[in-house]
Amino acid sequence: MQTLDMAEVTLREVNSKLQAQKASTNQQTWEIVNPRGSHAIACGLDGPIEVTVLGSTGYYCGGMNKDATVHIMGSAGPGVAENMMSGKVVIEGDASQYAGATGNGGLLVIKGNASSRCGISMKGIDIVVHGNIGHMSAFMAQSGNLVVLGNAGDALGDSLYEARLFVRGEVKSLGADCIEKEMRPEHLAILADLLSQADADARPEEFRRYGSARQLYNFNIDNASAY
């Protein structure tokens, strides 16, 4: 295992080292000590390595991740795993606002709570939150799955496209054009797979599914006076 101590080396050096590890690397496991809430730790990774961050992180940890697994042992600041392409980011604590924003792929697991705008504009990423999520989560979410074992805040899925939202607890309110939908066998299968990948102790049957009513897709002439 390779160790990078952020009390000794700069963020730029840490990220250059990690970004240089491609598919053929034989240095596959890394740990980062003394993160002390720094921004942009382990961003832009491009190979199948495993990175463990021993502590809490600031903005944008694991952003743009491709193929790598990033494990944050503390809590994460705003924009964790933003625009992730593939791979996995796991947070043992809580995540601040817009976790997984605009993510294209991969799996984001938050073992604590996520705050507002979780999964905003997600485009294919899967997100599993063991706790609760805040308001305006999955706003304009396009595709992928958001799974929440706890409760969701106000305006869940506002202006949603085709992402699937699964919530086990209560939803404070649904956003514009977001509705509850029937849970079909294929959805239970997706949920079972994601819950298992995220080490989540819950049964698929306990969840409700929400999705787009598809009423905002096309311009409606009856709304012309609103503009």
Place this chain on the structure above:
Amino acid sequence: MCGIVGLFLKDRSLEPKLGSMLTDMLITMSDRGPDSAGIAIYGAEDGDKVKLTVQSSHPTEDFNNLDNVLSQATGAKVSIRIIDTHAVLEFSDKQAGEVRAALVELRPDIRVMSAGDLVEIYKEVGLPKDVAERFNIPSMSGSHGIGHTRMATESAVTTMGAHPFSTGMDQCLVHNGSLSNHNSLRRKLRREGITFETDNDTEVGAAYLTHKMQQGSNLGEALESGLDDLDGFYTFVVGTKDGFGVVRDPIACKPAVLAETDQYVAFGSEYRALVNLPGIDNARVWEPEPATVYFWKH
């Protein structure tokens, strides 16, 4: 952006370190707002004396013999402690009205930063490190304090545009965000007889809270009504004589982290600001909820 830090001590043995802990936290937040910085510190009470922290851009002339001039004009016994561009005047609270009136008349260029039994506010243009050094903040002790580092968006980079803003006796407010209805609200408050020093949006927020409290609300109630009347983005941290409060607007896009241990409650715009606090690894750390008033009292 802007950066906010705050520290409310429960363990009195930490009080001598308050200034140095707050300074360290504030310097960490420098890159959130490098144009001006300020700190409000709640120090020791001195009998029935009241403290007036004042500022001048010509301190040599304005503070020269100020204690004697004010004492002669009012009959009060006024003492002065000059710290760079600021000075702390202390006098009996029974003569507070006369002293303030004499100050306006005799030294009209002097600005009042704060008034109260405990609070002292120091703020200037410049980096947190430089501002803290100028006023020797690390040497100050106290029970609680709030710091702010500013990236100006709504008004000019001036000493008076820096935070904290005083919101009444022993009260202060700092702000990360921008209020969008500050002009209309300022006009309304002016009609109620409130005066303003700047075009700054946060000063309107501070004046709004003061006005609500003058009408009988306590700080918690004033903050609650602010959720309806203040439009825009804000994370506010407020200080009172014995308390410390946090509130975020309902959208809550301005960051905030709270940490609590048996020794203290700490606020930071980011977790980075808190990492040197004692016992932070075992503290309860959380993000305050939107549109929720948090308040601690001694």
